[in-house]
Amino acid sequence: MRPFCYQSETCVSRLNPRQQEAMEAVSGAVLVLAGAGSGKTSVITRKIAYLIDECGLKGHQILALTFTNKAAREMKERVGQLVQGKAARGLTVSTFHNLGLNIIRRECQALGYRPGFSIFDAQDVLTLLKDLTHKEFEAAEDVCEPIQYQISNWKNDLVSPAQALAGANGPEQVLAARVYEAYEKTLKLYNGVDFDDLILQPVRLFTERPDILDKWQNRVRYLLVDEYQDTNSSQYLLVKQLVGMRANFTVVGDDDQSIYAWRGARPENLAILQADFPSLKVIKLEQNYRSTGRILKVANKLIAHNPHEFEKALWSDKGYGEPVRVISCHNEDAEAERIATEILQAQLQNQGAYKDFAILYRGNHQSRLMEMKLQTYKVPYKINGGQSFFGRTEVKDIMAYLKILLNPADDNAFLRIVNTPRREIGAATLEKLVNYATMRGVSLISASQEVGLKEYMSGNALAKVQEFGEWINGLAEQAERDDPIAAVQQMIRDMEYQDWLLQTSSGPPMAEKRMANVELLVESLKESLEVAVKKNEYADMGDAVARLVLLDILERQEEEDDSDRVQLMTLHSAKGLEYPHVFMMGMEEDLLPHRNSIDEGNVEEERRLCYVGITRARQTLTITLARKRQQFGEMLETTPSRFLDELPEADLEWEGRGDDDPSKNVQQGQATLAGLKGLLDDF
DNA sequence: TCCTTTCGTATTTTT
């Protein structure tokens, strides 16, 4: 739970004048430039309440868009506290992708998809691309990642395969464009959409079908967009289409917190907005309710090194606060150890709970050492991000099974699971099946049931393939006819997945854990169907699975975990969060700013990343760096980050600067340890 | 078909 209550939720008069202005600007286009910690979520939620209570809008006429499920949930909850009764009914707070999914589901036919279409996640897409490049282009598989990236960019920029091919320069681009074309065809054939399609297809539909657009425009009388700086071109276009001529909307964003440009986000959408809507009202929120004055000064000073479209200076009335500590450690080991002991010490001196501390880093790999040190000092911690639930093979397996139950055309899912667990259906048999299916122009499942297949493969192989297809078809029927959950459970039992896990896991405890994940998956599916029934909605298995792919359901489980633990995460995933005490580690050249960003001339985004990190801190900020770090196997001297030079010297408290004498550091470490021992003894 | 060895390569990742 993030404390937000610097004022009562229900008391509108306590908004500051700027926030008030933002809330009351209800006609025309409004851009709220909300600095870090300036209460932007508060403005959005209040504004929704204001629209309902004061402007006579109904909940179902309002749409609020976020990027993450978490943000959407949080916003929903807060609005729920502000607006009671049925006026709020039908209010939509959703992610861009969820909105897109809903549009596609509703307008499925007009778009040429069949119900039950699959969502291909990044992993599915990569598998498909590898398959395509291998078969149709005889290209090496390792070109797939850049191609995937390129295709995603094209789709986000609404570039069609033909346009991509026409505009391609160089052989790689030509290849990418060709693969793009084949990819789009195949995806359509599989009745599948990728994440980019969730935005792109609605945009395409709205462009081609003004009648359908009209319908949606009438439904959305007021639109609000959170984290607007993170929108890409197609998302912005979707926003523009939805608001139409009426152009009644509010977008909230902060160009200084744009850290996803590498993922297609277009922070320049902020400036474009001004050009597209000349009457745009721009409101700046500069009062920060989160951090001490000093932290803000440091943050402002840093970000001032970036060029700005909109000038903005954060201030706070929270007092100046403690200096920002910069600790230069002998090496990465000492750095991690130092952070661990610092937290333990503060904890023992009762300076807050573990969960008040966050350790932020640039790359996930930096968490390793940190984890080890926290373990040795028995500091409870939680890692945010890293290997996700959906990265796990068992989850991917079951998801593929679910997808094929719902969407028999999903050959990608078929190929993933046809021989998992082992069914003695090998590469040779599959190739024949694929050839046959291609020739007949049907899905692999259908092909497996056709009589003509027997002329292409041997009796044994044929029997196995037929058996598999029959089994899947039977289950799909069962899922459709009666209880889908029962069908899924039946399926998992039938294929003896538990035994398979036992065989493929490193040991029984591991297998058990993985089976637990599978059960968790089924459980969340069940729950989501039950919720739909309770809300008197049509309990649709396809919808439940789709929401599962969009991570919506499972995140909730993790969120309920409010145990007292130190939070570890990357700077990227820290955006939007805040902690009383923040540690930023690895403040070195080549790490922050990252080597690759320096090479690409993208230091500005790294600076924003650093800015995001600094502005997470409420009370204290500690920056650490290692003078030596193991890079690619060898110990190398590091250079302190250029960003340190950009901070106001007077507000920093250095420790160990220019101190290259290792003995002193060891001593320092021992001193800390001794101190800790004393503290522990007192306990 | 599966297991071992070897080789190559090291960001960030809301959905």
Next chain:
DNA sequence: TACGAAAGGA
């Protein structure tokens, strides 16, 4: 160093 992928051997 450390991990994943690809290739090659059993």
